[in-house]
Amino acid sequence: MMAREWGWWTEQKLDILSGYLTGFANATRKAGTTVYLDLFAGQPDNVSREPTRHMIRGSARRALDTSPPFSVLKFFEMPGHATALEKNLQAEYPGRDFRVIPGDCNDEVESVLQGLRPLNWAPTFAFLDQQSTEVKWATLEHLARFKRQGKPKAELWLLCASGLLPRGLRLRQELIDDNVACQMSLMFGTDQWQEALSATRSGRLSATEFRAELTNLMRWRLQKDLGYKVTRVFKVKNTSGSEIFDMIFATDHEVGDKIMKWMYSKAQKQQGALQDRARRQRQQKREEEQGKFGLFNAEDALPVMPTGFDVHAADEPAHPPYRASRTS
Numbered sequence: 001m002m003a004r005e006w007g008w009w010t011e012q013k014l015d016i017l018s019g020y021l022t023g024f025a026n027a028t029r030k031a032g033t034t035v036y037l038d039l040f041a042g043q044p045d046n047v048s049r050e051p052t053r054h055m056i057r058g059s060a061r062r063a064l065d066t067s068p069p070f071s072v073l074k075f076f077e078m079p080g081h082a083t084a085l086e087k088n089l090q091a092e093y094p095g096r097d098f099r100v101i102p103g104d105c106n107d108e109v110e111s112v113l114q115g116l117r118p119l120n121w122a123p124t125f126a127f128l129d130q131q132s133t134e135v136k137w138a139t140l141e142h143l144a145r146f147k148r149q150g151k152p153k154a155e156l157w158l159l160c161a162s163g164l165l166p167r168g169l170r171l172r173q174e175l176i177d178d179n180v181a182c183q184m185s186l187m188f189g190t191d192q193w194q195e196a197l198s199a200t201r202s203g204r205l206s207a208t209e210f211r212a213e214l215t216n217l218m219r220w221r222l223q224k225d226l227g228y229k230v231t232r233v234f235k236v237k238n239t240s241g242s243e244i245f246d247m248i249f250a251t252d253h254e255v256g257d258k259i260m261k262w263m264y265s266k267a268q269k270q271q272g273a274l275q276d277r278a279r280r281q282r283q284q285k286r287e288e289e290q291g292k293f294g295l296f297n298a299e300d301a302l303p304v305m306p307t308g309f310d311v312h313a314a315d316e317p318a319h320p321p322y323r324a325s326r327t328s
């Protein structure tokens with residue numbers, strides 16, 4: 001199977017995951033048992049699309065590498081990739097308590113959570129690294145309900161592809177793509193997002209505002225409908241600075257929120273430097289292809305890593321979803 005190619009921003013997302021999982025594992029050490037769920041676990045091999053072409057460790061390996069280790073891990077993946085992933089992970093992590101569940105995570109999640117019922121008191125983290133709108137609201141409901149009375153709900157870290165969805169909908173054309181629209185309603189668990197869409201198509205909202213409304217609607221629903229105490233967003237940008245997707249974190253636990261706020265703040269500080277490095281590397285590659293060789297390697301100009309963290313990092317709370325009646 002060919003290695004999958006990822007941009008530097010995917011690696012940054014996975015670095016946030018690794019950092020958060022370490023914080024989570026340390027903060028929950030006393031519990032003695034922890035659960036990791038990866039609903040879109042991916043392929044065994046991933047490679048950087050940048051000129052360095054280095055291998056990138058995917059989310060399943062990063063979860064298995066976490067120390068102190070997760071007690072139980074469940075990886076969901078479509079059948080084609082699931083077999084290869086399972087084979088690789090078995091070879092690399094013999095003796096660990098994990099399973100790769102082949103199939104659509106939306107169909108499989110309920111029975112897997114049923115099997116984990118004896119552990120519904122244990123701190124649980126679920127990563128939902130979808131590509132666009134694969135996850136269904138019913139799946140988020142199952143995850144949020146997986147808890148014993150009085151225990152914090154499973155933490156969710158969800159990719160919300162707000163930067164890509166407007167293109168998929170064919171926002172600027174006369175007819176929107178009904179398939180994408182249907183998938184969006186299944187993901188949000190409501191068609192309320194269509195109010196913001198109509199406002200965008202008639203020029204009352206800008207495309208940027210529409211994207212922000214999509215992410216806000218998901219956060220609002222996670223808080224108001226599933227009862228999460230806090231949600232927090234990191235905007236993932238590409239080399240040209242375009243916002244491509246948002247990572248939404250939902251938790252009931254103030255320590256979890258504090259750790260993710262720290263991770264987001266650190267990632268935000270690195271973002272500009274990572275963009276600069278990617279631009280320099282591409283420029284260098286172009287020059288090398290043209291037979292020009294610079295005195296310095298782009299790698300010599302490594303990004304300035306943050307020395308501290310901004311505990312006051314701005315993060316707007318979710319607000320009531322866009323309603324046409326709100327503005328008219």
Ligand SMILES: C[S@@+](CC[C@H](N)C(=O)[O-])C[C@H]1O[C@@H](n2cnc3c(N)ncnc32)[C@H](O)[C@@H]1O
Nearest residue numbers: 040041042058059076077078103104105129134
């Ligand atoms: C963005 S990739 C995930 C990458 C992964 N987290 C990693 O770090 O390597 C999305 C993955 O979800 C899988 N997928 C898509 N729809 C799915 C579904 N309904 N259930 C389970 N997996 C799905 C795809 O095959 C793909 O490998």
